[in-house]
Amino acid sequence: MDDIERMNLTHEKLGSLPLVNWFLDRLRLSEILGRYLPVDDARLRVAPATMIALVVRNIVLSHEPLYALNEWAAPYEPSLLELEAGDLSALDDDRVGRTLDRLFDADRASLLTELVVHMIKEFDLDVSRLHNDSTTVTFHGDYENATGDERAGHATPRITHGFNKDHRQDLKQLLAILSVSADGAVPIAFRCADGNTSDDTTHVETWDSLSKLVGTSSFTYVADSKLCTTEAMNHIHTQGGHFITVMARTRREDTWFRDYAQGHAPDWTEALRREGARQGDPDEVWRTFVAPLPAKEGYRIIWVHSTMKAARDATTRQARIEAGLKALDVVASKLSSPKSRLRTRVAVEEAATAALTKARATRWVTFVVHEEQRETFAQERRGRPGNETRYRKKVTSVFRLEMSINAETIAYDATTDGVFPLISDADELAPATVLEFYRYQPNLERRHHMLKGPQLVAPVYIEQPHRIEALLLCHFLAMLVEALIEREIRTSMATSGRTSLPLYPESRDCPSPSAPRILEIFSDAQRHHLESDGVIVKHFDPTLTSLQRDVLDLLHVPASVYLSETAD
Secondary structure (H helix, E strand, O other), rough: HHHHHOOEEEEEEOOHHHHHHHHHHHHHHHHHHHHHOOOOOOOOOHHHHHHEHHHHHHHHHHHHOOOHHHHHOOOEHHOOOOOOOOHHOOHHHHHHHHHHHHHHHHOHHHHHHHHHHHHHHHHOOOOOOEEEEEEEEEEEOOOOOOOEEEEEEEOOOOOOOOOOOOOOOOOEEEEEEEEEOOOOOOEEEEEEEOOOOOOOOOOHHHHHHHHHHHOOOOOEEEEEEEHHOOOHHHHHHHHEEEEEEEEEOOHHHHHHHHHHHOOOOOOOOEEEEOOOOOOOOOOOOEEEEEEEOOOOOOOEEEEEHHHHHHHHHHHHHHHHHHHHHHHHHHHHHHHOOOOOOOHHHHHHHHHHHHHHHHHHOOOEEEEEEEEEEEEEEEEEEOOOOOOOEEEEEEEEEEEEEEEEEEEHHHHHHOOOEEEEEEEEEEOOOOOHHHHHHHHHHHHHHHHHHHHHOOOOOOOOOOOOHHHHHHOOOOHHHHHHHHHHHHHHHHHHHHHOOOOOEEEHHHHHOOOOOHHHHHHHHOOOOOEEEEEEOEHHHHHHOOOOOOHHHHHHHOOOOEEEEHOOOOOO
């Protein structure tokens, strides 16, 4: 009985950490970080490479503020985090901040190049097609010291106002530029730019760095319309690369085709057909047409017609017309009010124009301001009116709005509903292939969603801009791990003919498993230890479910990662 009373059962959290560690080991992250982040300050207590790898694990599993790393790490077995038993007390925000200093000061370009080149070989990653896009990381605060000053020979990021893609023009920002492979949308390059940087100025530098990274310039570079500048396209083409992008709506070639389509029927060729999203919906069809005239730079323009986009364009236009008419009705109702401040023709025209602009309907809805003179009479003096009462005549202007819809413009626009132009120098690719390549772009946008969603990049609880840039690099590394997990399981599913996995609640099917959902199904994994007088006498490893074992098998992760070294 005394022996039983001295027994104690303890618990250690495993969660999905063993699975994540498997991918980190394949990446050799800690090893590569160790070559660029030397152990040169005993005050840190935890090696900088270990600390950065810990931050990356935290972002992947459940992003917590840096000041909460100690609490987050406490339930885990220290060895799974590459820590010693006494290291937990060293996980404070001051030491993490000093470690981020070292990451910023390090040769990050060489570090990332070594890591990505190893990843490409280790995971046999296809980098023949790369996609690029940018997003904004929004900050709350003044950040008056984030002015772009240099630190250790590196320019620090300039956090400032710019075109905010989160629609928060009131807040400052940084521009985060990301490139991924078309093979699983795995991130391969990342950099920060000042918050007021225009996207169209980033592509030459990005393309040059990608060429050095993959060791060739013959890959296909895909990006949105900001790539459509003469400088960027010619730079890629003359260096032996290929590009695919959307032609900007402001170019003359766009206007030429829309005029051309009014009197000509383009010879559309079906490129892709997909069943409707719901039962009974018509098929979604994409068709292509090579423009008779190339772009001014000589590159081929491929026009694409999408039935889904055509329906969306028509619906959007109708909604804006209705909103414009409603907005003008509001202005018209104000004109009849005696308290109206719209007492001049100029004021009425400005109010009506502003209302249409806000409704985004100025292209299709027009108005005419009619002015009438209205005479009113009032007694010159107060009192009861009589035969000799004198009256004063007052002439005032009364305004009326006449609204109309521009039917010719609507018919003109309806002719090209659903069309958009792609421009490319890859003449050897069929138009349908060019479209297929471009339609992969949303997979990159989902990486931005990962950054702002599960990874919780904002709010950022750091003041110093160079530490912010180092932390964003940790987010990139975390995103890379998550992308590799998704790529591995989806590739295995395709190879084995699996169309879905029962990952959703109630064992509902998931056709495209995401990293957060994969990691979530391991969240309750624990290891138990039976202790007697402080000595572990028996380990109880977690019993994996059939679904967990199935997922590990598809990820090519051995189930033994969940077993203790002394399993019995």
